[in-house]
Amino acid sequence: MRFAAIVTAVAAGLALTALPAEARRVAVTQPAWQFAQGPTLVGDRIAWAEEGCRRGCDPTTDRLPDRLRLYRTGARRPERIARADGLRTSFGEESSSTESVSYGVSANRVALQRSRVDRGPGALLRESSALGLGFLGSPRSPVVACDGAEPGQTEGESAPLDMDDASLAYDEASCGRPSRLAIRDLASDTTRFAAQPVGSRLVVVRVSGPAVGVLRRLASGGHETAVYRAATGAQLFSVPVPAGLTPEDIDVQDDGTLALVSRAPEGECDDGVLSWYSPAEPTEHRLATRPCANGVRLVGGRAVLFAEVGDEGQELSSVALTGGETRTLVRLGEGRRRVDHPAFRAPGGPVPFFDYDGRRVAYALRDCSDNQGLHVTDTESAPEEVRYVGCPLRLRSRRVAGPRRRRLSLAVRCPRGCSGTATIRRGHVRLAYTGYFTLGPGRRQRVRLIDEAASRAFRGRRAVGVRIAIRSVDRSGRDQRPLIRRGLLLRR
Known part of the structure; x- marks a missing residue:
């Protein structure tokens, strides 16, 4: 496992600002700590999370990240909008304990979910979780908390969470099985609940205006996607994931259309499968695009994802669900001059380290210090070329x-x-x-x-x-x- 030391902050001139994308077609910032989650597009701003250690993370002494900070872009420099301290991670011969934080953010509110997983000895596993919600600059109020009363009911995954300006979606029974989908209306502070199949576990939740999409693992071991109405909690449709594929991520748009990226048994970048479903046609529509199955974002009938092209090259592209027309947004180079992108899971499910709002795409790319720099591209000015930079030592x-x-x-x-x-x-x-x-x-x-x-x-x-x-x-x-x-x- 790789542990990153605290890195120095970049000059203010490189900091991401809240200027419109047209003014700065590509903006780059280097996190002061280790990049952890995000980026998330919120209006004209961008939010992301960083993690670090009080006295500096040191892999030679197993000093692991014990705090998380949530930032958003400001007029001159990033603004800290939330924090979590005292995260504890330990590993023993027969047991381990890990603690993680996931977030949701809107224009004026922030939600933080703190999850803890204790393992061992043997197959014993116990989970606890606490979710808080509040306005920016104000203390967060508890929304839900749980402590696994029945060890062994879950697999040690962090509870899923997603949020937009209208709703907060989360798993109200994340410490056991079955899960229970909760959809909180942020205007009225009322919550709707949707029961899940017996023995199932919510893996990913996505909210977009009046629609909420979920990916759940069934008691049989198979997976299923479903879409709900945010206002009532009523299920619009549910469909099983195609046989032989492992689902990695989903996204949903306002009309209830859901996009799914899955991984083939080979597990190669170009072996991914992109499918979509809608309330009017709740059957699989598989596109010819072969994405890297580590994330998808869906807005206005276009899915944004990473794909492999040419000689081990990669690009961030958007694909029209109807017709399959593909447009390159960001070219990441080929062969050894490729700029890598993150492909690992973040707390709250397989969260891709990019976001898309129909106008801009924000994404994180590996830098020389094995951290992640944040980039923004205006889709009207695409395609953008990310220049390869060597790492002299x-x-x-x-x-x-x-x-x-x-x-x-x-x-x-x-x-x-x-x-x-x-x-x-x-x-x-x-x-x-x-x-x-x-x-x-x-x-x-x-x-x-x-x-x-x-x-x-x-x-x-x-x-x-x-x-x-x-x-x-x-x-x-x-x-x-x-x-x-x-x-x-x-x-x-």
């Missing part, structure tokens, strides 16, 4: 001070940030190592290593010759040519 000094408190450090230069692994060896003996490091942009950086045998290497000498090896990765997540240099380990 240099040693500032080949002299390495001896260990202090079982820690050593290498002085490096990472003008665009860097990430990877590092070792110090003498002959075939490994003296120090780090499992994985990440550094933000800077010319005076240090890679921390764990002392494995460095303290015993001197044997009465003041200095010993060593070999320093740093293996870093580029923006596509691939290994770069290793940096190997001879150095000198000095006694303190």
Whole structure:
């Protein structure tokens, strides 16, 4: 597992602003902490979440993120609109405990859901969850909370959550089975409930005006999608996911049309399947597009998704549900000059790290420090070309001070940030190592290593010759040519 250190904030000139997309066709910001969730388009603003540690996350000491901050773009700099502290994660030989936070945000409200999963020993599993809702700048009031009274009823997934300006949709019985869909009207503060099939579990919920879409896992192990009326909680239709496919994400638009991306057994990027359903035609309409099955957004009859093109190239494109006409929005390069995009799950289900409102598309792309930079493209000006940027890494000094408190450090230069692994060896003996490091942009950086045998290497000498090896990765997540240099380990 990769743990990212806190990275330095970028200059104010690079910060995302609330200016219209036409004024800045591509805006980029670098999170001050590790990017965690988002981005979410809210009117002319963009919201996202970052996570970090009070004293800096350090993979060499298993210091894991213990706090989350939710931001939105402001006139000059990002505004913090919510926070969660005291997140605890621990791993033991027979047990583990993880805590996560998911969010929903509208023009004037924010919802935070805090979930905890305790595992072990054996197959024992217990969940707890608490959801709060409030106006921006005001304390959040509790909406629902649960503590798994029957361990083993769930699979340890975070409870799903989604929100727009009209409604908040969530799982009111997330700590057990079956789930219970709750749709809260934000204007009247009334809540409608929709029972789910016996033994089923809500995996994803999506809300868009008068319609709410869900993806649920049935007691049989199969999956099913359904659409509900937000005003009444009445189900409009439900359909099973096509046999042989694993569903990854859904989205719904105002008229109740639902888009589904699924993964084929091969699991390759170009093996994804895009299907859609509507209240008038609740049967599968499969398009010829072969998307990367890690997210979909649907607005105005067009689905936005990632797709693989050419020589291992990727692009963010929109596809018309009727007719299948495809339009490229963002080109991400090909081969080793590709700029990678996130493809992992975030709290609350398989949340794609992009959003679309019909006018703009916001997306997160990997940077050199293994963080995620936020980008925005105006769809009227598409296609946009994301320029590939290399990730140079240099040693500032080949002299390495001896260990202090079982820690050593290498002085490096990472003008665009860097990430990877590092070792110090003498002959075939490994003296120090780090499992994985990440550094933000800077010319005076240090890679921390764990002392494995460095303290015993001197044997009465003041200095010993060593070999320093740093293996870093580029923006596509691939290994770069290793940096190997001879150095000198000095006694303190």
